[in-house]
Amino acid sequence: MCLKKLQLEVEEDVAFLLFGFVSGHKASKLCFFLNQVASFDFERVADLKLPDFNPKSETSFSKFAFHDEENHLDFYLIANKEMGVILFSELKQFDYLLIVRGGLEFFDGLNFAREGMKINGVQLIAPIDAEKIKTKISWII
Numbered sequence: 001m002c003l004k005k006l007q008l009e010v011e012e013d014v015a016f017l018l019f020g021f022v023s024g025h026k027a028s029k030l031c032f033f034l035n036q037v038a039s040f041d042f043e044r045v046a047d048l049k050l051p052d053f054n055p056k057s058e059t060s061f062s063k064f065a066f067h068d069e070e071n072h073l074d075f076y077l078i079a080n081k082e083m084g085v086i087l088f089s090e091l092k093q094f095d096y097l098l099i100v101r102g103g104l105e106f107f108d109g110l111n112f113a114r115e116g117m118k119i120n121g122v123q124l125i126a127p128i129d130a131e132k133i134k135t136k137i138s139w140i141i
Helices: 028-037 109-116 130-138
Strands: 016-021 046-051 059-061 065-069 073-079 096-102 120-128
Touching: 016 109, 028 065, 028 096, 028 109, 046 096, 059 130, 120 130
Parallel strands: none
Antiparallel strands: 016 096, 016 120, 046 059, 065 073, 073 096
16 A cells, blocks of 8 residues: 655745835824724834844834734834835835735725825825735745
8 A cells, every 4th residue: 555645835924915105204103193094003013123233233113013803904014214224225215114914805905095195294105016025024024
């Protein structure tokens, strides 16, 4: 009797939506307005720190998170610019990035962008093709 070897292949789950924000607001104020307009509940979490060879010049980017348990969605708002340093040079036109993960079928991105544009001080909210920078974003989330 010959037994077949079966191999389980599991793909990494890094499906997400990505939005870029152009806004003059500080990250905390932008989250405050997003909480009002879109019924989010963003909270500040540990800043995203970039490793550097010089520990005295460590660069960190503001990071906020909201977990929508009802719709199985996770939202992360990350500053793309801090103190003249850009996190993703490919997206240098955006001040902030919003990453949406989880039950994406329960999230209406078009409606979100439309409602978010009503926030005073937000000049642009644009969807970004996440495939272009998927590997770079995956280490953040």
